[in-house]
Each structure stands twice: as structure tokens, then as C-alpha cells.
Amino acid sequence: MCNANRDDQATADARIPLAPDASWRLPVGWMPVVNALHRELVALVGDYEINHGVWQKAGRLRYLAEFPVVSARARRLAHEAQERTASLCEVCGGPGMRAVASPRCAKHPMRGPGAVPEVIAARPALRTADDVARGGLSDPKPPQRATTSAERNA
């Protein structure tokens, strides 16, 4: 059984530039790595696109993107993120055992009693043609704060 509280989980950066037909099966525990990688890539190459997708393969992150310029540094950043995820639990992002199938920590076993199924992060917002023309998604709007009945009656 998974004790992770879904409400506490960070969400994927909504500005991650996922092509409409790109795959997205990111284990939720790796989301901080992917959000950081995205920020580093934007700082390095500007607007880019994830043309193939983001998923786990052979116990590591796959982040298959196309960059506006040929950049060995961008490829290296993606490779470093891939290597980092090889020893991070897919469920909680904590230190995990390297595994060909799925790196997991002791609290989130893949098999046996107490096995935790994989948890896939929500897909970032899809980009429209207008978004691409404008050079990416605009900043997401902050969520509106709920008001209490006392505030409404004031």
C-alpha cells in the first residue's frame, strides 16, 4: 500500500514543452529531476521541444527532446539526469536500489508483500500552435485561494 499523499506531490512544470503526440509516462518520484532538467535546458538553449517523450526505460529516465541548436551540453544535461534517476525511487524520489526494471527504495517495493504500483505524474499542459508561435506557454495562473464563509460575509 502506498502512503504517499498525492496532494503533497509536486506537479510537473506546466511549461515543459511536450509535443502533442509525444509520450508521457514519468514516474512521479522523478518529477523534481525532470523539472530541474527543464529549467537548465531552457537556460541553455531557450525554447525546445520534447518531440518523442518522457518515460522510464531500463530503470532510467528517457527524455527525448529536439533542441533549436546542436548542443553537446544539452545532451549531457539529459544524460546526467538519466544517470541520476537510476538510483532514485520512482515513487518517492528518495535513494533507491538500481534495478533494470524499476529503481525503488525499501518503503516502495516493486514486488512482494506491500508492493507499490507505479505512479505516473500528470501530463503537463499540451501546447497549442498559438503557444508555439508565441514561444512557449505563458506562466500558469496561480490557483485561486478559497475563501471562508466569514470572509465572504465581511
Ligand SMILES: [Zn+2]
Ligand atoms: Zn520510495
